[in-house]
Amino acid sequence: MSLPRRSLITLSLAATAVGLTLSLSAPVQAQGQAQGQAQDKKELVIGATAGSNLEVLRLGIKPLLEKKGYKVKLVEFNDYVQPNLALAQGALDANFFQHTIYLNRFRQDRQLDLVEVVKGPMAPFGIYSKKRRSLAEVKTGDRITLANDPANLAHGLALLAEQKLLTLKPGADPIRVTEKDIASNPYQLKLQPIEAAQIPRTLDDVDYAIVNGNFAISSGLKLSEALVLEKTPEHYLLVVAVKGRDRDAPWTRDLAQAFRAPEFKSVLDKNFPGYSRPDFLQ
Numbered sequence: 566m567s568l569p570r571r572s573l574i575t576l577s578l579a580a581t582a583v584g585l586t587l588s589l590s591a592p593v594q595a596q597g598q599a600q601g602q603a604q605d606k607k608e609l610v611i612g613a614t615a616g617s618n619l620e621v622l623r624l625g626i627k628p629l630l631e632k633k634g635y636k637v638k639l640v641e642f643n644d645y646v647q648p649n650l651a652l653a654q655g656a657l658d659a660n661f662f663q664h665t666i667y668l669n670r671f672r673q674d675r676q677l678d679l680v681e682v683v684k685g686p687m688a689p690f691g692i693y694s695k696k697r698r699s700l701a702e703v704k705t706g707d708r709i710t711l712a713n714d715p716a717n718l719a720h721g722l723a724l725l726a727e728q729k730l731l732t733l734k735p736g737a738d739p740i741r742v743t744e745k746d747i748a749s750n751p752y753q754l755k756l757q758p759i760e761a762a763q764i765p766r767t768l769d770d771v772d773y774a775i776v777n778g779n780f781a782i783s784s785g786l787k788l789s790e791a792l793v794l795e796k797t798p799e800h801y802l803l804v805v806a807v808k809g810r811d812r813d814a815p816w817t818r819d820l821a822q823a824f825r826a827p828e829f830k831s832v833l834d835k836n837f838p839g840y841s842r843p844d845f846l847q
């Protein structure tokens with residue numbers, strides 16, 4: 566039996582609509598499945614800078630995550646740029662190496678969707694010297710090396726101001742200061758900003774060096790050898806960062822909980838004495 570022409574057109578349009586619906590829904594379903602797999606993932610890749618930051622993860626965080634069924638790979642970096650780029654590009658699931666100020670500036674400058682999920686411990690900044698026994702021995706024209714990236718340069722300058730070796734301009738924001746914000750330099754100190762990881766190597770040549778704690782330890786220095794160790798402000802504590810889309814993922818919550826766990830505090834007490842910590846780890 567033949568159908569009227571109008572019925573044939575109606576069936577054809579209906580079939581086309583069904584085909585379009587199926588073709589459009591398939592990618593949506595695939596995308597949903599991919600997102601679900603990402604949320605439920607059990608293999609994590611976490612990056613950190615060399616030295617104590619990586620060791621904190623290896624000794625304190627990795628075992629706790631493995632007890633929850635995760636397979637954890639740690640990746641070591643020797644600079645402050647690649648860990649965030651690797652995270653944004655998907656080579657890492659999380660990283661642990663930077664403070665909030667640096668993270669905020671980096672993501673704004675690079676237009677990256679990275680977020681902080683929990684604070685963690687850090688080896689404090691210290692002033693070291695092989696030529697002086699204390700800051701009281703500072704001499705006019707002494708050379709001091711400090712980190713050259715904006716956030717850690719400001720950190721170093723704030724520490725020098727705290728120790729009365731120079732003063733900053735009134736109203737200058739201590740977390741954003743540069744050498745242009747120095748109001749007075751009574752000892753005419755010669756500040757030499759260089760890459761943070763290289764600062765320990767300058768100790769034979771300069772009078773003082775302001776060394777990031779993790780790089781001090783990775784180079785063989787002891788925190789107890791510092792002439793001065795800072796009392797780290799909350800905004801300079803290290804943070805765990807993830808991509809914005811992973812902020813509420815189950816594995817992200819498990820990672821944050823590991824940093825808050827009593828077992829992690831015990832690891833810090835035993836293996837990382839003298840480290841600055843957030844309040845919940847005191």
